[in-house]
Amino acid sequence: MSIVELRQYTLRPGARETLIELFEREFVTGQQAVGITVGGRFRDLDDPDRFVWLRAFPDMAHRRRMLEAFYTGPVWQEHRDAANATMLDSDDVLLLRGPGFLPEPGTTRVPATVCHPTDTAGFDAYAARHLGPGHALHRTEHAENDFPRLPVRTGEDVRVWFGPAEPAPWPSRRLRLEPVRERP
Numbered sequence: 710m711s712i713v714e715l716r717q718y719t720l721r722p723g724a725r726e727t728l729i730e731l732f733e734r735e736f737v738t739g740q741q742a743v744g745i746t747v748g749g750r751f752r753d754l755d756d757p758d759r760f761v762w763l764r765a766f767p768d769m770a771h772r773r774r775m776l777e778a779f780y781t782g783p784v785w786q787e788h789r790d791a792a793n794a795t796m797l798d799s800d801d802v803l804l805l806r807g808p809g810f811l812p813e814p815g816t817t818r819v820p821a822t823v824c825h826p827t828d829t830a831g832f833d834a835y836a837a838r839h840l841g842p843g844h845a846l847h848r849t850e851h852a853e854n855d856f857p858r859l860p861v862r863t864g865e866d867v868r869v870w871f872g873p874a875e876p877a878p879w880p881s882r883r884l885r886l887e888p889v890r891e892r893p
Contacts, residue, residue, distance in 0.1 A: 710806050711746070711765040712772050713847055714861070715823075715869055717753075717801040718760045724795035725752065725760055729889055731791055732762075739784030740764060745775050748809045749871075751819065751886035758797075761821075761886055765809040769852050776856045803869065804854065804861040807847030810871045812888045821884040824868045824877045832868060835877055844870040 720728060729750070737747050748763035766772035779785055803823070812819050826832035840846055847869040854861045 711767060711809055712769055712850055712852075713748070713763055713765045713805040713807050713809050715803040715805060715847070716762050716764070716799070718762075718796055719756075719798040719801070720758045720760060720795050721797055722758055725758060728760055728792060728795040731788060731795075732760075733889065735784055735788050736792070739782070740775075740779050742784075743775050743778040743782065744771070745779065746809060748811045749819070749886075750889040751884075752889065754818075754885040754887055761884065763810055769850075769855060773855045776859065780858065800860045800862075802859065802861045803865075803867060804850045804852070805847035805867075805869060806850040807869070808845050810845040812871075816888055819871055819886040819888060820873050821869065821871045821886055822874065822877065822881050823884070824870075824879055824881040825865065826868060826877070826879045828879075832877075832879070836868070839874045839877075840870055840872075844872045844874065846870045 718728070729752075732750065737750075740747050744766075746765040748765060750762040751760070753759035753761055766775055824832070826835075836846060849866050849868075851866075854863070
């Protein structure tokens with residue numbers, strides 16, 4: 710299992726396509742060049758000013774080194790002002806442990822669920838009945854954020870999965886996501 714960040718950005722009105730174009734052109738390969746695995750990138754179908762994406766690291770020590778390399782490197786330094794100009798909030802980040810997620814080519818819609826279970830054993834029973842390997846189940850990583858330049862949400866215990874499932878009996882947020890098309 711990897712360390713995974715689920716990042717949800719609130720953007721300035723009308724700026725989502727600008728960020729997606731910049732992200733796909735510069736930031737995917739820029740992060741991959743330092744060893745970061747860039748996962749799914751999505752438009753939130755219920756919020757035209759929200760961009761959702763995932764990235765993964767082998768472990769927390771690699772996460773810190775890879776983030777330092779990217780954010781002090783030439784790609785971010787050259788394009789950060791343009792990226793930051795599109796954003797109102799980039800701090801809605803969950804630090805998770807799981808397999809990561811990249812939708813199959815041709816997928817047009819991806820449901821995702823962010824669940825706050827109050828009962829671990831009850832959640833495990835729910836997951837055994839309703840979630841299969843294709844759901845890419847993630848759990849909160851409770852390690853300290855050792856790259857504080859990029860905040861993460863703390864004090865929460867969540868489960869995140871991708872794909873359809875029966876509603877969970879705990880507070881949950883369902884996301885309806887559209888994958889960003891891969892560049893040729």
